[in-house]
Amino acid sequence: MNLVADEELMLQVRNGDSETLGVLFDRYHAPLFNFYARLMGDRGVSEDLVQEVFLRILRYRQSYQPGTPFRPWIYQIARNARMDHYRKNPRQVAFQAEMVPPVAPPDAAQQAQEANLLHRALLQLPEEKREILILARFQELKYGEIAGLLGCELNTVKTRIHRALQDLRKAFRMLEQGMPASGCGPAGPDISLRRAGQ
Amino acid sequence: MNCEKIAELLPDFLRGGLERERAEMVEQHLERCAECRDDVDVWQKLALLPAPEAVADSRARFDAVLQAYQAGRAQPEFPASTAGEKAPRRKVFDWLRTPAAALAWSMALLAIGFFAGNGMSRTTSHSEDLAVMRSELSSMRQLVVLSMLQQQSASERLQGVSYSQREAQLDPQVLAALLHTLRHDSNVDVRLAALDALSRHSGQPQVRRGVTDALQNQQSPLVQVALIDQLLEWRDPDLAQRLRDLQRMPDLNPVVRERAEWAINKIQ
Numbered sequence: 001m002n003l004v005a006d007e008e009l010m011l012q013v014r015n016g017d018s019e020t021l022g023v024l025f026d027r028y029h030a031p032l033f034n035f036y037a038r039l040m041g042d043r044g045v046s047e048d049l050v051q052e053v054f055l056r057i058l059r060y061r062q063s064y065q066p067g068t069p070f071r072p073w074i075y076q077i078a079r080n081a082r083m084d085h086y087r088k089n090p091r092q093v094a095f096q097a098e099m100v101p102p103v104a105p106p107d108a109a110q111q112a113q114e115a116n117l118l119h120r121a122l123l124q125l126p127e128e129k130r131e132i133l134i135l136a137r138f139q140e141l142k143y144g145e146i147a148g149l150l151g152c153e154l155n156t157v158k159t160r161i162h163r164a165l166q167d168l169r170k171a172f173r174m175l176e177q178g179m180p181a182s183g184c185g186p187a188g189p190d191i192s193l194r195r196a197g198q
Numbered sequence: 199m200n201c202e203k204i205a206e207l208l209p210d211f212l213r214g215g216l217e218r219e220r221a222e223m224v225e226q227h228l229e230r231c232a233e234c235r236d237d238v239d240v241w242q243k244l245a246l247l248p249a250p251e252a253v254a255d256s257r258a259r260f261d262a263v264l265q266a267y268q269a270g271r272a273q274p275e276f277p278a279s280t281a282g283e284k285a286p287r288r289k290v291f292d293w294l295r296t297p298a299a300a301l302a303w304s305m306a307l308l309a310i311g312f313f314a315g316n317g318m319s320r321t322t323s324h325s326e327d328l329a330v331m332r333s334e335l336s337s338m339r340q341l342v343v344l345s346m347l348q349q350q351s352a353s354e355r356l357q358g359v360s361y362s363q364r365e366a367q368l369d370p371q372v373l374a375a376l377l378h379t380l381r382h383d384s385n386v387d388v389r390l391a392a393l394d395a396l397s398r399h400s401g402q403p404q405v406r407r408g409v410t411d412a413l414q415n416q417q418s419p420l421v422q423v424a425l426i427d428q429l430l431e432w433r434d435p436d437l438a439q440r441l442r443d444l445q446r447m448p449d450l451n452p453v454v455r456e457r458a459e460w461a462i463n464k465i466q
Binding site: 029030054056062063087111161 | 360398
């Protein structure tokens, strides 16, 4: 595999070759969609935001500076797009738990149960904590890059990840022991109400 | 080694980013401490979470946007007469160009230096002083935005627009400059970015009025569509009338005409 670096592709986009943005779209669509969906829980909004990110890249492509690492750059745009979304649509209090795993293979029942509880525990965290955990665990960003995104020191990022992880662990173990969990429905296919194409 | 010390190392440990000696220290602690072990366990369990199910047709939607964007950019921009009229306007601001920008930058740097030095030298800094400094710093930044908006190169003007978005409040002069950019900048991307930036200041009557007025004189279909969408979002009371006026223009781009029609239906 001999992939052209993201930064190289973005420079081509910057210099007027908009078609090349399609390659970056293919590379980043799924990670960005997962980021939004895990964080916000609404697949429709997540998809809209991903499209918005790429539209912004088109518009702002000339502001991309050679030598800027692409991944943190696109996540910065993604975070801004999310903040603008919240500004236009003030946050709904209830989190839509629609991206819960659809159907798990029967032999993995135990794992599915754990994943479900973990998912619910994650939803109980405040969004800031959920975000930093998602960025650190799933989005292939270095801690230094996360620090840049959040505008804080590297050590602060590590402390915040650790605290968020502790909170997640506590919430998860509580749920496991059958303690009442606020605002979460039962596990099962009935949670995935809103599907694609809505 | 206690939990507090481990906490500093744990995030790097979780990603395998510790050198051997420290990693072993963490492992020894984990053998003895159930809570920390549980943190690690939960971190690893996060891998169980499946990826959310993607939405279909995502790429097709993006391709459509890309095509519309390219088609929009290919449209002729300004009639010759408008271009001719623009030249002297730019000249008025010539004095504001590079030297002034350099001056603004150095003033901003000075302010940042002063700000940082101030914070370090006095351990008990007064919040009032800080507030004053912050507001001064904010005007410096806005000065920088003003001069960047006058630059010759589109990419610098674009940066000026993005730079303006770091400020929650903008001075009336900066808002006026952004409105001027929205109406007269020669580059579509800069105009679109200016609209983005202005959309955050919809609370200012000056902004709403300016953006509404920009609709009539706009030549680029892309910007026209973006303007229609913005005004629709603001629920501008005169929008229906303005859209009908727009539709009366004989050489209106069909896509824009369609968007205007769609917006009129949305209002009703």
